[in-house]
Amino acid sequence: MKEEESRFYALVPASGVGRRMGLAVPKQYLRLAGETVLSLTVRALHDSGIFSGILVVVSETDAWIDEETFPEGVSVVRRGGETRADTVVNGLETLSGGAVFPASGSDWVMVHDAARPFVDPADIRKLRDEVLSAGHGAILAMPMADTVKEASPDRRILATRDRKSLWRAATPQAFRLSELLSALRRGTEGVTDESSAMERTGHPVSVVPGSTLNFKITTPDDALIAEAIAESRLRKHP
């Protein structure tokens, strides 16, 4: 872990149940080539070398977290919320309370989904460089690679959208701790990522293009792809 003038903390919301995945365990505990999704995710964050601390937020009733082992500098709190945004608010409150890490409101926090285990540590450093040079928040995102259609509820195509200005929002999403907490405290209704709370309050936010391997494991098909990636990495670096 690194101590610098501008400190960065990672916050990992890991309190979801994985309804769309439909497994007996939440998807953050799915094993890929022998390792849990959560463990791979935390290692990728740790390998970026930029964080003064990594906070994982699990639900109060989590029955799996005690089996996990993490590198130094990683803490876990049982403060999950009803929604992802509620979990993030709880994690930000824990960070600003200062009891787990010596974080201050002007420090940067990168919120990263537990379910995105293949984030590239180099992309995390690129995101860090972007916020430091821009002086405002930014998120990793993927430029839209497909032709995009807008359709009515009965699936009739209404328009073909110009994909040049469209991005798929990913995580990490990096903001100053106090600014993000106040933006989310204004309400979390319909807020599916941190950026939308910041956009709503008028903060500028940039997109930083990142690897498409940083997809979120959401459905059983995603899990098949994730397993293939993890196995192929294990073969390259046993």
Ligand SMILES: Nc1ccn([C@@H]2O[C@H](COP(=O)(O)OP(=O)(O)OP(=O)(O)O)[C@@H](O)[C@H]2O)c(=O)n1
């Ligand atoms: N109340 C919640 C809901 C989600 N998450 C976390 O937010 C990330 C992205 O959310 P999503 O993919 O929606 O995860 P789940 O809520 O688990 O999935 P589903 O919506 O299919 O139930 C995941 O790391 C998940 O654990 C969380 O910390 N707290």
Ligand SMILES: C[C@](O)(CO)[C@H](O)COP(=O)(O)O
């Ligand atoms: C934060 C996020 O991963 C950005 O793509 C996403 O919004 C998480 O939740 P979702 O419900 O799967 O959209």
